[in-house]
Amino acid sequence: MSEIDTPAGDQPIWERDFPYEAVAEEEVTRREFTRYLVLGAGTMAAANVGLAVWTQLRSINTGEPRAIVALADVAVGDSYLFRYPAERDPAVLLRLDEREVVAFSQKCTHLGCVVYYQAEEERWHCPCHEGNFNTRTGAVLSGPPTRPLGRIDVEIRDDGQIWAVGRRQ
Amino acid sequence: MRTSERGRRTSSAVSLYVIILVAFQVFLLTVAVEAFQTDHESLAWSSAAVSVVLAGAAAAFLRYLRP
Numbered sequence: 659m660s661e662i663d664t665p666a667g668d669q670p671i672w673e674r675d676f677p678y679e680a681v682a683e684e685e686v687t688r689r690e691f692t693r694y695l696v697l698g699a700g701t702m703a704a705a706n707v708g709l710a711v712w713t714q715l716r717s718i719n720t721g722e723p724r725a726i727v728a729l730a731d732v733a734v735g736d737s738y739l740f741r742y743p744a745e746r747d748p749a750v751l752l753r754l755d756e757r758e759v760v761a762f763s764q765k766c767t768h769l770g771c772v773v774y775y776q777a778e779e780e781r782w783h784c785p786c787h788e789g790n791f792n793t794r795t796g797a798v799l800s801g802p803p804t805r806p807l808g809r810i811d812v813e814i815r816d817d818g819q820i821w822a823v824g825r826r827q
Numbered sequence: 828m829r830t831s832e833r834g835r836r837t838s839s840a841v842s843l844y845v846i847i848l849v850a851f852q853v854f855l856l857t858v859a860v861e862a863f864q865t866d867h868e869s870l871a872w873s874s875a876a877v878s879v880v881l882a883g884a885a886a887a888f889l890r891y892l893r894p
Contacts, residue, residue, distance in 0.1 A: 688839070688842055688892065689889075689892050691842065692841070692842050692845050692888075692889055692892055693889060695842075695845050695846060695849050695885065696845065696882070696885045696886050696889050698849055698852075699845075699848060699849050699852050699881065699882040699885040699886075700882045700885075700886070702849075702852040702853065702855070702856050702878060702882070703852065703875075703878040703879045703881070703882035705856060705859075706852075706855055706856060706859045706874055706875040706878035706879070707875045707878070707879065709856075709859040709860065709862070709863050709871055709874075709875070710859065710862075710868075710871040710872045710874070710875040712863060713862060713863045713866065713867070713868050713871040714868050714871070714872075716866070763866070765864075765865065765866065766865075767865050767866070767867070768865070769861070769864075769865065770864045770865050805867065808866055
């Protein structure tokens with residue numbers, strides 16, 4: 659065999675001499691395309707599991723115990739806005755009587771709008787879709803929500819402060 | 828119908844089915860985000876479980892796809 663006829667690597671001699679490429683060579687085969695789809699499906703499944711884990715970990719009632727406000731600073735029937743367990747989590751407490759307070763996440767369990775206390779109706783109200791919740795328990799009274807408000811366990815301590823105790827629901 | 832023609836149609840059907848599964852995955856991802864925003868743990872886990880099953884089904888269908 660002469661030097662001219664020696665193939666360079668795996669490339670055939672004819673292809674070296676006539677470097678012609680068909681358009682179809684650039685196309686992705688059906689199997690490759692579907693493999694990309696399966697890879698995408700796997701990625702989205704992993705993202706879904708990650709979101710579920712994150713949702714589980716950021717439960718509203720599992721923060722560090724801390725003082726929220728002095729009891730004397732909240733009149734009976736008044737509500738007080740605070741953030742718990744993290745700064746990004748809006749929450750609200752309500753002083754029911756002299757020695758009783760309740761606190762909930764301010765996020766409506768329907769689509770996450772902010773609820774507020776309606777004193778005249780004695781209920782938590784979500785203005786986005788007219789969801790209403792029981793003042794003491796956070797249970798759904800009416801509207802589209804199907805789950806109660808996220809409760810935050812609070813207690814009045816001897817120092818006169820209202821504390822979020824960070825207990826598991 | 829010739830065997831090669833039937834095989835090609837079967838492969839196309841498998842590809843189409845995998846496309847539908849992936850589209851459903853996108854929907855499930857939006858459900859998971861909504862569950863995350865509203866602290867709905869059971870919904871988030873349900874969505875994740877269905878998503879994993881669908882991804883497994885898509886991978887299984889890939890085995891039946893002709894080269």
